[in-house]
Amino acid sequence: MINVLLFAHLREVVGEEELVIATEEMTVADVKAWLEARYSLELKQVMSAVNEAFAMEHTVVKTGDTIAFIPPISGG
């Protein structure tokens, strides 16, 4: 199982801050495609982090990992 964290407008569109995908292994790009197939989201420009470190599109997410989608940030 892969844990997915959503923030800001992504959280609001999906209606959940956390999702679980029942799979052993997926790339970041696969997870984006999974979400886009189920929700009206555009994730092309959205960064991701796996286990709290910025990740690449081809980064592999394994069971037990947490992937977070990081829309453009606006702190400070």
Added chain:
Amino acid sequence: MTTRFEISDKPLVVDDVTQKVVSRNAGAITVFIGTVRELTKGKKTLSLEYEAYPAMALKMFQQIEREMHEQWPEAQLAITHRVGKLAISDIAVVIAVSSPHRKMAYEANEFAINRIKQIVPIWKKEHWEDGTAWIGDQLENVPYLSGAPKEGFDD
């Protein structure tokens, strides 16, 4: 032991952050206080809401500290960022930097706020008179310069 990096849902107390960088070797402490602005390009903000990914935000604060030490090894850094609903003039972030001499403290403090706006996963939602919106990429440039992969946000 108090941690020098925090995400807080309570009103920020500037001196609490400043005290964390007090050092006998310091000859200067600079403190940056980010506050909620009412008018942005003529649009009136009623309140703001900040949301963070706290676990990762704290790691990014530590990364900023490592980067700062590459340029200014003697500087010490403390950062607290607020989350939740804020009113006009409330404090959103406090950054304190101490160093032996003032130039370093000014420069390292500016470096820290610039990097916060680039790599720390915190988002603000503006509540205006006529609606709300999550704000992204407020720097109006590429949001991640280094310390984050280039892939994934290029056009």
